[in-house]
């Protein structure tokens with residue numbers, strides 16, 4: 107250990123074999139991104155990955171035996187992956203990894219379809235923190251489910267296949283934009299104008315009204331067997347119809363929709379599936395983080411406590427003692443320093459792309475409000491773990507004090523009496539329809555999470 111501290115650039119220190127490993131790892135990550143654009147799709151895709159690795163469905167409350175590889179599918183929207191280890195639970199606890207798989211998007215309203223000026227639209231209600239203007243004039247796809255009265259669930263995925271149509275939200279031409287151009291950005295774009303253009307060809311007789319809307323309904327009925335009323339019990343999400351792509355002549359970056367937070371979920375999954383360990387590992391893909399982790403698929407739900415309890419009881423251990431000795435990495439993205447907007451960052455404590463997965467001792471806003479603020483002792487322990495396994499990582503803080511802030515699921519796990527710290531990949535353009543990460547940092551997250559569960 108040198109006398110002074112300096113971050114390490116992963117690319118600058120990687121030899122040829124390490125660089126090849128970084129590139130190869132991100133090929134798998136890009137496939138994972140394209141295979142699941144919503145929480146439901148990511149959970150379904152992850153179940154395929156863990157089943158291929160020999161994991162079996164877990165029935166809540168069933169006994170868990172040492173060596174078991176299990177997963178619990180919570181309502182198709184969140185997933186608990188359990189690797190039951192051989193190490194003593196009351197002294198070692200459980201290694202918990204949590205990332206979320208919901209991302210900012212435009213949800214359809216429950217009565218979404220209308221026609222205006224011979225154009226048919228679907229009304230949306232945005233989910234999570236977005237800059238509204240970023241969602242105009244880009245190709246959008248529609249994903250989700252329609253739950254019919256008879257109990258059948260219809261899956262919808264339109265706009266991802268090359269042969270599919272996409273959907274579109276219009277913007278005003280600059281020539282006529284003078285009134286809007288002078289408004290603050292936060293006031294210039296109305297949420298009620300985030301309407302998806304979905305049709306334009308009228309059907310029926312000239313005397314009929316809303317003939318374009320009817321045309322759309324006829325197509326939906328033919329393709330999915332649904333009527334307008336079925337939107338009442340639908341969860342349909344509009345997301346960018348864009349695939350993950352390498353960025354840069356040297357392919358140093360990946361741009362994609364929804365890095366936040368699948369860029370932490372994927373390394374969690376690979377670390378869980380690939381690491382040889384005696385520890386018991388619980389890996390969680392959570393829903394609803396972007397809207398406060400509420401509800402029975404979010405991390406405020408006591409399900410995580412129930413599952414930890416089932417593990418403890420199965421081993422004949424006291425659940426409270428197991429929790430007290432458990433450790434958690436709350437894996438969520440942080441803001442990468444952006445040279446285009448330096449005034450938002452404090453340069454000593456910002457996360458820098460290419461410098462490894464970033465640890466936020468605390469998150470929150472103003473005076474660390476809403477943060478679990480991990481202990482020095484826990485971070486000291488993790489420094490030792492990462493050093494031993496050659497993990498390149500960096501400390502980070504989400505922007506300058508008092509310029510904003512944000513929260514994660516960390517506090518909900520810490521509230522269960524589990525040592526928890528935030529650790530995740532730095533992202534540029536976070537919450538934009540097309541976000542950017544460094545491939546080096548994605549691979550560093552895999553190495554860090556692998557070291558943690560070892």
Ligand SMILES: [Zn+2]
Pocket residue numbers: 366396537
């Ligand atoms: Zn987020």
